[in-house]
Amino acid sequence: MKLFLDTAFIDQIQEVARWGILDGVTTNPTHVSKTGANPKELYPQICKIVDGPVSLETISLEADGIAAEGRELAKIADNVVIKVPIVKEGLIAVKKLAAEGIKTNVTVNFSALQALLAAKAGATYISPFVGRLDSIGHDGMELAAQIRQIYDNYGYETQIIVAAVRHPIHVLRAALIGADVCTMNFEVMGMLYDHPLTDIGIDLFLKDWEKVPK
16 A cells, blocks of 8 residues: 655655655645745745645645646646546546546545446546544544455546545555555544554663673
């Protein structure tokens, strides 16, 4: 399973790239607004740091506008993926962009039937927002599992990006389900390394090493 970082902060992207586990980046308007940076300057910087896909989101809610934005964003770098909302106009734009060879990430997905429509439209990626479903009393990972089964049933090549991840258990369940990608914030990415028994074991080894004659 590929691991994407969900952020627009350059320092976070550089740090996770240094760890050697970064497969891609997903951004959205909220992330960009938090940086205070001009997207025209920010987006090229991100694309230069990241070897893998970088999802950049469109703002228009009308098909022609989404497609036009997508074409302009795609010019920034070869690794740009156009993030499109899962509405009728969005999927019309996805079909147009796919026909032009432009990769898309269909976002704010909350149902398996929406995901089916995205795949039929030719989406490169689908992003079920599992954490947001959890927050209203649903099992977000059940949605990811349903999408995996539907795509496998019919041989759809659209890749599943488990998104809106809140904790490492989401990442674990995404891997067990067979999701293609899990995207998460910097804090959750760091948590993947942590286990109290690892810390105890390292501390014990170091204390015992101090007893060894030098």
